[in-house]
Amino acid sequence: MAGSRLERFGTVFTRVRDLMRSGVIKPSEKPIWYDVYEAFPPKRDPLHVKPHTRPSTKKQETVPEIFYREDEARAKFYEQYGTGPRPFDLSKSSFVSTCQRFVDKYTELQSHSELDGSALFEETGKALLSEGIVLRRRGAPLASAESRDPVLELKLTEMLAEQQSHSADSEETTHSTHTP
Numbered sequence: 001m002a003g004s005r006l007e008r009f010g011t012v013f014t015r016v017r018d019l020m021r022s023g024v025i026k027p028s029e030k031p032i033w034y035d036v037y038e039a040f041p042p043k044r045d046p047l048h049v050k051p052h053t054r055p056s057t058k059k060q061e062t063v064p065e066i067f068y069r070e071d072e073a074r075a076k077f078y079e080q081y082g083t084g085p086r087p088f089d090l091s092k093s094s095f096v097s098t099c100q101r102f103v104d105k106y107t108e109l110q111s112h113s114e115l116d117g118s119a120l121f122e123e124t125g126k127a128l129l130s131e132g133i134v135l136r137r138r139g140a141p142l143a144s145a146e147s148r149d150p151v152l153e154l155k156l157t158e159m160l161a162e163q164q165s166h167s168a169d170s171e172e173t174t175h176s177t178h179t180p
Contacts, residue, residue, distance in 0.1 A: 011046055013037050070103045076121060077102050082138045098135070102128060 010018075016034060019025045077099050089095045106124045109115070115123060125135055 013041075070107060073103050073106045073121070073124075074099060080121075080137055081135050085136075098133060101133060102135075 013034075016025065016031060020027065020030060081098075084098055088097055102124060105127050106120065109124055109127065110120055113120065113123070128135060
């Protein structure tokens with residue numbers, strides 16, 4: 001009802017007021033906002049004025065791209081590390097994402113040092129690691145093959161067989177020492 005005429009023939013308030021005066025809307029059915037609007041009317045009437053522009057002369061508006069200083073570091077962070085294994089916890093108002101911590105540390109180190117982009121990026125990762133924030137690169141395994149301990153390379157079946165042989169030896173030893 002109210003939005004169909006684009007407020008050309010009066011405001012929504014005047015139309016509701018007139019409907020109440022004529023008895024179409026009962027006082028018990030009046031909108032919630034009616035009393036507030038009646039007590040505090042706007043300083044100027046909210047009338048619809050159609051703009052006088054020709055479609056052929058309408059100038060194409062270009063919106064300039066907006067980039068902040070930290071956007072480059074943020075983009076590189078997401079390219080290298082992704083969003084991470086856990087979702088953002090937006091229920092806490094004091095939540096700071098790993099990316100935001102990275103960007104804050106990056107700008108701090110950038111203001112205090114003369115390192116170039118990639119070295120500064122690596123130093124920021126190391127600084128966050130020293131603070132206890134572990135960053136995992138995208139697509140990288142949890143541990144590289146070179147850094148694994150040779151003990152971990154044993155197969156599960158070999159470990160199980162070795163454990164069973166040790167337990168069998170210990171049973172024989174305890175059995176032979178306790179037999180009369």
